[in-house]
Amino acid sequence: MTVKKQSVEDLLGYNKFNADEKNPHIVIDKALCAQCTDKPCLVACPAVLYRQKGENSEVTFDHLGCLECGTCRIVCHNHGNKGIVKWDYPVGTFGISYRYG
Amino acid sequence: MSDEEKLDVIIVGGGLAGLAAAYVLAKAGKEVVLIERGTACGNKNMTGGRLYVYSLLSLLGPELLAEAPLERAIVKEQITMVSATGGMTLDYTDYSFKEGIPQSYSILRSVFDDWLAGKAEEAGAMIVTGIHVDKIMEKNGKIVGVDAAGEEMFADTVIAADGVNSFMAQQAGLRNDLTSREVGVGVKEMIELPEEVINSRFGLQAGEGATRLFVGVSNGISGGGFLYTNKSSLSLGLVVNSRGLGNQRKKLHTLMQEFKMHPAVYPLLDGGKTVEYAAHLVNELGFVGLPQQLYRDGLVVIGDAAGFVINMGNTIRGMDLAIWSGIAVAKAILEARTSAEVGPRYMENIERDLIPTMKVYQSYPKLLEIPRMFTEYPKLANDMMHYLFAVDGSVPPKLSKAMLGIVKNNVSLGSLLSDGWKGVTSL
Numbered sequence: 294m295t296v297k298k299q300s301v302e303d304l305l306g307y308n309k310f311n312a313d314e315k316n317p318h319i320v321i322d323k324a325l326c327a328q329c330t331d332k333p334c335l336v337a338c339p340a341v342l343y344r345q346k347g348e349n350s351e352v353t354f355d356h357l358g359c360l361e362c363g364t365c366r367i368v369c370h371n372h373g374n375k376g377i378v379k380w381d382y383p384v385g386t387f388g389i390s391y392r393y394g
Numbered sequence: 395m396s397d398e399e400k401l402d403v404i405i406v407g408g409g410l411a412g413l414a415a416a417y418v419l420a421k422a423g424k425e426v427v428l429i430e431r432g433t434a435c436g437n438k439n440m441t442g443g444r445l446y447v448y449s450l451l452s453l454l455g456p457e458l459l460a461e462a463p464l465e466r467a468i469v470k471e472q473i474t475m476v477s478a479t480g481g482m483t484l485d486y487t488d489y490s491f492k493e494g495i496p497q498s499y500s501i502l503r504s505v506f507d508d509w510l511a512g513k514a515e516e517a518g519a520m521i522v523t524g525i526h527v528d529k530i531m532e533k534n535g536k537i538v539g540v541d542a543a544g545e546e547m548f549a550d551t552v553i554a555a556d557g558v559n560s561f562m563a564q565q566a567g568l569r570n571d572l573t574s575r576e577v578g579v580g581v582k583e584m585i586e587l588p589e590e591v592i593n594s595r596f597g598l599q600a601g602e603g604a605t606r607l608f609v610g611v612s613n614g615i616s617g618g619g620f621l622y623t624n625k626s627s628l629s630l631g632l633v634v635n636s637r638g639l640g641n642q643r644k645k646l647h648t649l650m651q652e653f654k655m656h657p658a659v660y661p662l663l664d665g666g667k668t669v670e671y672a673a674h675l676v677n678e679l680g681f682v683g684l685p686q687q688l689y690r691d692g693l694v695v696i697g698d699a700a701g702f703v704i705n706m707g708n709t710i711r712g713m714d715l716a717i718w719s720g721i722a723v724a725k726a727i728l729e730a731r732t733s734a735e736v737g738p739r740y741m742e743n744i745e746r747d748l749i750p751t752m753k754v755y756q757s758y759p760k761l762l763e764i765p766r767m768f769t770e771y772p773k774l775a776n777d778m779m780h781y782l783f784a785v786d787g788s789v790p791p792k793l794s795k796a797m798l799g800i801v802k803n804n805v806s807l808g809s810l811l812s813d814g815w816k817g818v819t820s821l
């Protein structure tokens with residue numbers, strides 16, 4: 294199979310993760326997200342982990358698949374939003390493990 | 395560990411900056427512990443791909459440098475102004491770049507950092523992996539150690555080498571959290587392709603490498619695409635300013651896929667196989683973005699954590715500076731008679747060896763914030779080329795008239811002059 298346009302799920306599937314299922318290292322407050330108008334996290338997260346089904350639906354977030362870059366925290370807080378209430382790196386040994394980097 | 399069992403140095407972060415410092419200090423006989431949150435050094439790290447090796451040579455010497463897992467010596471530099479249907483490429487080849495000590499190599503961080511960690515360990519440093527440092531500890535206004543997963547460790551000096559997000563520097567009050575203007579976000583696909591295919595496709599001999607830059611692929615956001623040839627893979631990625639990214643509506647993942655499939659890019663990748671998808675932040679403000687203060691009593695900040703990155707538009711330099719700052723702090727520790735002297739000595743070294751270079755490029759970020767650089771100008775260049783090479787049998791307009799028309803169609807004369815002025819004064 295050659296290089297082609299791929300969904301983010303397919304791309305994340307190539308990565309090596311040690312998932313910390315129970316312990317999300319990033320937490321959002323959905324009530325605060327509901328007040329956020331521009332929702333930059335939806336476009337800025339390279340792993341597309343922030344999602345919204347329709348205009349008025351709630352923003353959901355899944356920490357599994359996180360590349361630990363920090364982009365969401367920065368665009369959220371810099372656009373005057375507060376929805377990301379916790380942003381930490383995963384606890385030691387958990388999370389992404391790049392084989393190439 | 396009690397206060398009495400104090401180490402000479404604790405380093406937080408096993409990227410290039412931390413590892414360089416650990417190597418020099420351990421070689422000089424200091425008792426040094428480096429703590430890295432990844433399960434091995436390098437496996438949380440990502441870069442574009444090109445390391446200018448002068449500082450690595452200074453760190454290791456020529457013999458060890460020859461052993462280092464470097465991918466290809468870069469001899470070919472190409473910049474493509476992309477249009478919707480193709481692109482105009484500037485191509486520069488210079489074989490002197492690989493003579494003697496080649497000036498730059500493509501590298502893979504997971505492989506390279508792990509190797510360097512091995513060298514630091516051989517020199518006597520203790521490298522602890524899989525542990526996240528939670529906080530720095532303070533006593534009477536002095537930083538005295540760190541708390542990692544509930545274990546307290548003490549040292550004369552703590553080095554924050556924890557990369558661009560540097561929570562250590564933030565905790566110490568030396569930096570605020572990053573603003574979206576000052577960082578770009580990079581995404582990258584690692585694409586496997588046989589060595590011989592890379593050689594013939596890019597016009598390279600064994601061991602030689604090419605870098606390619608693509609302007610006009612970032613949906614008008616300050617940034618661009620890059621491609622580095624590794625031994626048997628390609629590092630293909632996109633870096634865009636995070637403020638610009640948050641201000642538009644296209645997903646970064648979509649931008650990356652469109653870039654990959656662009657007619658000027660895809661033929662370079664054809665037949666390859668994506669094997670990894672990575673993302674990382676990068677400082678973009680250079681000298682103007684540096685924190686006021688890079689040390690406190692007992693703590694020194696180096697590498698990305700200190701903001702040591704030069705973004706020249708055509709190339710990003712952070713890895714060579716990370717190593718350079720690691721060497722600078724190690725020297726300061728070795729020279730200082732008391733731990734209070736470390737910070738000021740470090741600053742002296744930095745002011746002498748690193749800051750002057752960063753100052754030369756201090757106006758570049760301003761130039762790179764002009765949105766026309768990433769939309770109108772690439773289109774302008776391509777339209778001009780189109781005029782020169784497109785023949786359809788109809789009577790063409792005169793050259794001078796055609797060119798003026800092309801310019802007017804793309805940008806106003808006023809902004810062309812003002813951008814030109816900014817360009818000249820930035821250099």
Ligand SMILES: Cc1cc2nc3c(=O)[nH]c(=O)nc-3n(C[C@H](O)[C@H](O)[C@H](O)COP(=O)(O)OP(=O)(O)OC[C@H]3O[C@@H](n4cnc5c(N)ncnc54)[C@H](O)[C@@H]3O)c2cc1C
Binds near residue numbers: 702
């Ligand atoms: C897309 C992109 C392209 C780039 N291209 C280039 C290029 O071509 N050439 C170039 O020279 N530079 C380039 N750069 C910049 C370069 O990658 C960085 O400047 C360089 O990696 C900085 O090294 P560092 O050691 O300071 O930080 P890092 O390499 O980020 O190392 C920091 C380390 O600290 C660890 N860490 C963080 N927090 C903790 C904690 N609390 N406890 C324990 N460990 C911790 C991390 O796991 C990591 O290993 C690029 C950057 C990006 C994002």
Ligand code: SF4
Binds near residue numbers: 337338339340341673
């Ligand atoms: S840290 Fe990066 S990858 Fe993880 S959720 Fe935030 S933006 Fe997405």
Ligand code: SF4
Binds near residue numbers: 321375
């Ligand atoms: S930007 Fe912040 S507040 Fe807005 S939707 Fe995203 S996480 Fe929530």
